[in-house]
Amino acid sequence: MPRLTALGGFDAKGPACFLLEIGAARILLDLGCGPDHAARPAIPPEGLGPLDAVLISHGHGDHVGALDWLDRLGAPAVFATEPVRSLAQDPQLRAAKPLETLDRIGGEPLDIGAAGHAPGAVWMRIGGPGGLLYSGDLCVEGGVFAAARLPRAAAAIFDCSYGAAPMRLADQRRVLLGAIGAGPCLLPAPPAGRGLELALTCLAAGHAVALCPGTRQVAQRMCEGPDWLAPGAAQALAQLLQRTAEATPDIPFQGVIVAGGPNCGSGLSATLAPRALRDGVPIVLTGHLAQGAPAAAWVAAGQAQHLRWNVHPDLHSLREMLAQVCPQTVLPAFAPAPLRRALAEALPAPWATSGTLTW
8 A cells, every 4th residue: 555654844834755655665755954944854863764766856945955864864866857956056966866767766657747836846746647646846827937737646745835825926926016116126035936937027017127146047047958948938038137137245226136045044135135124125025934034033023025926836726736636635735734724625625634645
């Protein structure tokens, strides 16, 4: 009987780490850290026993930040897509094996498809239609990164980061542009994620836009590998690179500045945000407010604004995911208990109530 155990990522926002035991295969799906208080997966010091591989859904820290634990896991092979490998700062992730060329793992068939959330992000199906579908972090609304339809599977792990939140990204774009007004504004965001979407939206609205070097690097890299982009996105990113300035630590606050470090504790936003607070320049956060990071405290104190920008499934997307996969059982990942309860009320489905699936 196949079994899935959440070692992280159930009943909380991260860290992503799931142990799948199916047939003779034992596979770890992601090995993350954080985002709140640098939380680690619940892996015992003696490890987990033999593993066939660690499969990486994408390169964000809450999915790869605990790769320094590979030795305590017996140093299994790590697989990730080419954009994830090429953009990685972690040498272990840069040295990962190509996930794109892998069609079986531990004797089980493996299918992957673009997940839309970030460069090289994928969903995975292990075990064919009778196996497990892991959505990873998934977004079909962004318009920059490619997103493929999900296949059928008997069991699933769905990205439920927003619970039953119904607001669509098109409406969030309008709200954000209204908050920016005529500018200036600082938008902290992950370079390998929604930073590019935010920049394209602001540029299209007529704002002067400056990008931090990390965000520009991601745009350049993705233009070199357009197969991972949504239709038309390569041309849009090429224009973005031509029409935007490069943000530096001493850049004047004019127009919209998109700076790496989504919670202002890292990247260029860690330098620019204190200046923005001092100078009265609006700061708009658009992602998860990580506990223990500066951004959460500023929003609580009214010094910064938080406006969601969908990079995970909303209620409409989750309904579509269920219709595509038709799972017998599904684990709602990355959602604390109140969000899980709201989701179960809004969208009846075979939601698991614990961090373990069997089927």
